[in-house]
Amino acid sequence: MPQKFLDKLVQNRFQSAKQLRKLLQEGLHDAKRARHRPYKPRRHRNAPKYLKGVHNGVYYRIRLPQQRSLPDLQKIPSPTLPPKAFKPLPPKESHKAQSRKEGFEDFWKRARFWWKENYPVVILNFGSICTLTGFTRSDVLELRVLSVVGSLGSAVYNLTRKPILVAPLLWSATFAAVNGYKIFEIIRERKGTVRLSAEQETWYTRFFMPHGVTPKQFEAIHNRAQIFRLQQGSCLIKQHDKLEYVYLIVDGTTRASILGRHLTAASVTPVAYKEKEGGASGAWVGEMAFLEAYWNTEQGQKHQHSDDAPSSAQPPQRQGRAATQSDHPHAPLALAEAAAAAVSAKDAVAVQGSAATRSTSNVLKSSHSLYTIVAKEDCVVMRWSHADMEALMARSTDLRAAMTRAMTAAIVGKVINFTVSKSSALPTWSTWLDDWKHNAGARISVQQRPTPVKYLVPGEGEDEMIDKRGNVENHDRRTLPESVQTYPTYR
Numbered sequence: 001m002p003q004k005f006l007d008k009l010v011q012n013r014f015q016s017a018k019q020l021r022k023l024l025q026e027g028l029h030d031a032k033r034a035r036h037r038p039y040k041p042r043r044h045r046n047a048p049k050y051l052k053g054v055h056n057g058v059y060y061r062i063r064l065p066q067q068r069s070l071p072d073l074q075k076i077p078s079p080t081l082p083p084k085a086f087k088p089l090p091p092k093e094s095h096k097a098q099s100r101k102e103g104f105e106d107f108w109k110r111a112r113f114w115w116k117e118n119y120p121v122v123i124l125n126f127g128s129i130c131t132l133t134g135f136t137r138s139d140v141l142e143l144r145v146l147s148v149v150g151s152l153g154s155a156v157y158n159l160t161r162k163p164i165l166v167a168p169l170l171w172s173a174t175f176a177a178v179n180g181y182k183i184f185e186i187i188r189e190r191k192g193t194v195r196l197s198a199e200q201e202t203w204y205t206r207f208f209m210p211h212g213v214t215p216k217q218f219e220a221i222h223n224r225a226q227i228f229r230l231q232q233g234s235c236l237i238k239q240h241d242k243l244e245y246v247y248l249i250v251d252g253t254t255r256a257s258i259l260g261r262h263l264t265a266a267s268v269t270p271v272a273y274k275e276k277e278g279g280a281s282g283a284w285v286g287e288m289a290f291l292e293a294y295w296n297t298e299q300g301q302k303h304q305h306s307d308d309a310p311s312s313a314q315p316p317q318r319q320g321r322a323a324t325q326s327d328h329p330h331a332p333l334a335l336a337e338a339a340a341a342a343v344s345a346k347d348a349v350a351v352q353g354s355a356a357t358r359s360t361s362n363v364l365k366s367s368h369s370l371y372t373i374v375a376k377e378d379c380v381v382m383r384w385s386h387a388d389m390e391a392l393m394a395r396s397t398d399l400r401a402a403m404t405r406a407m408t409a410a411i412v413g414k415v416i417n418f419t420v421s422k423s424s425a426l427p428t429w430s431t432w433l434d435d436w437k438h439n440a441g442a443r444i445s446v447q448q449r450p451t452p453v454k455y456l457v458p459g460e461g462e463d464e465m466i467d468k469r470g471n472v473e474n475h476d477r478r479t480l481p482e483s484v485q486t487y488p489t490y491r
Contacts (some may be wrong), residue, residue: 020055027051027062120160127153140397141186144179151176189396192216203250203382207283211406217399224392225382236373236381237285243369245383246407247285252379256282258371265417266371281413282373288411289367290386291404294393 049064115122127150134146155172158165194215196204204218213221225248230236236247239258249268256266268282269275384392393400 024060030065031063033065120157123153124157125153127151127157141183141190144183144186148176148179148183151179186396186398189216189398190214194219206280207248207250208402208406211409212402213399213406214402217396217402220395220399221392221403222382224388225384227380227382230375230379230381232375232377234375236375236379237369239369239372241369243286243289243367245385246287246290246389248382249283249285250380250382253376254282254373254379255376256371256373263371263418265414266373276413276417279409279413281410281417284407284410285373286369287407290389291407293367293386294390297390 048066051060051062051064053060130146130153131150134143134150137143137146151172155169155176158169158172192215196215196218200218200222204213204215208218208221230249230252236249236254237243251270253269254267256263263282264276266282268280272280272282389403393403
């Protein structure tokens with residue numbers, strides 16, 4: 001407390017109340033300042049001093065500020081002891097290097113503190129981004145892996161909350177467990193190893209592996225199939241029979257025919273997959289009927305097919321003409337209509353010609369066979385019912401896509417083999433593109449040889465029609481028989 005305050009306090013005991021109040025406030029203010037000084041241990045402090053007095057019957061006790069004591073000095077060793085050797089000081093770093101090191105340490109300290117406070121939110125956001133990215137992937141395996149990461153991120157966030165969010169934590173763990181099990185199944189289906197015999201390995205590499213079927217998927221396909229041997233001369237299916245099974249002729253030779261005509265595109269030989277442009281397209285039988293039935297089932301459409309009067313695979317007019325012209329060297333129109341029906345899978349495509357003014361042919365039933373297949377030698381056949389094939393399709397999206405590719409390739413191969421077998425040369429690639437643009441990808445080429453039964457020779461005012469025997473008949477072109485107008489003319 002200042003000496004000036006003490007002098008004023010004891011100067012006159014008859015001071016005014018205002019002056020005494022002012023003096024007391026100054027003393028209290030000085031006492032507060034002394035109280036906020038640095039703390040020292042009790043052993044280093046002296047006993048406190050107080051200023052005591054009575055004024056107007058009031059007792060005052062004011063604590064006086066203490067003087068700071070000097071710091072403790074180390075004892076100087078006695079001269080009798082030997083002096084200790086001086087230790088070299090460590091080299092001091094430069095000021096810039098030291099400040100850089102301190103800044104780096106301070107940054108990591110603040111980064112660790114921020115991560116400790118915010119890592120649950122960071123993990124939750126990372127998992128949400130992974131889940132969102134999974135929805136943009138087309139591969140189901142990638143989708144499920146990213147979904148597992150998102151579920152685990154949500155589980156970590158719920159686990160770090162106080163209190164712990166039990167219900168969201170359990171749901172996240174459930175989602176992660178289900179997706180993890182499905183991931184295990186997908187990897188096992190894609191990368192799993194199986195034991196196949198030499199015969200089964202041949203079937204797999206010839207008919208399934210080119211279309212992306214894995215060995216594990218082939219094992220499931222083989223287990224669902226009914227395998228039987230078809231004796232030589234036995235009939236596999238007949239024309240107009242309802243197709244209730246999907247057949248795959250894995251070994252042997254068959255002959256497909258329609259109205260007595262041999263269909264090489266629907267037949268199969270042991271080397272057909274090497275020799276034919278469309279491969280062994282005749283190995284699959286009934287695949288078109290199954291694909292349409294499966295499509296209708298997936299779309300929820302139920303098509304009722306009346307079995308009272310099965311429709312003919314060929315209109316009556318064309319059947320009659322084919323019967324009367326069985327020795328005609330041209331390809332019959334019934335073959336063209338059958339191939340067109342295989343492409344459209346629903347309706348027969350009207351064959352263009354000079355008889356285009358006639359009515360469209362009757363609609364063919366894709367659920368019935370268009371031709372007859374007979375075994376030329378002993379054959380091994382795999383057979384699936386539509387229910388078994390639907391179960392295989394529902395097994396996984398990978399298997400469904402692979403089986404669809406295999407059966408669709410067989411349909412396209414039949415069209416290609418039919419075109420190649422009836423053409424003198426393959427069309428150019430630009431021709432195929434033109435057909436794709438204007439004809440929805442369907443093309444039917446029928447090679448016509450320059451030896452017609454009847455051909456026209458232009459005459460003066462009339463056309464001379466020369467038959468096979470060389471007899472000449474004069475006819476007006478407008479009154480020619482319909483059978484003559486159907487075929488192109490050659491000279």
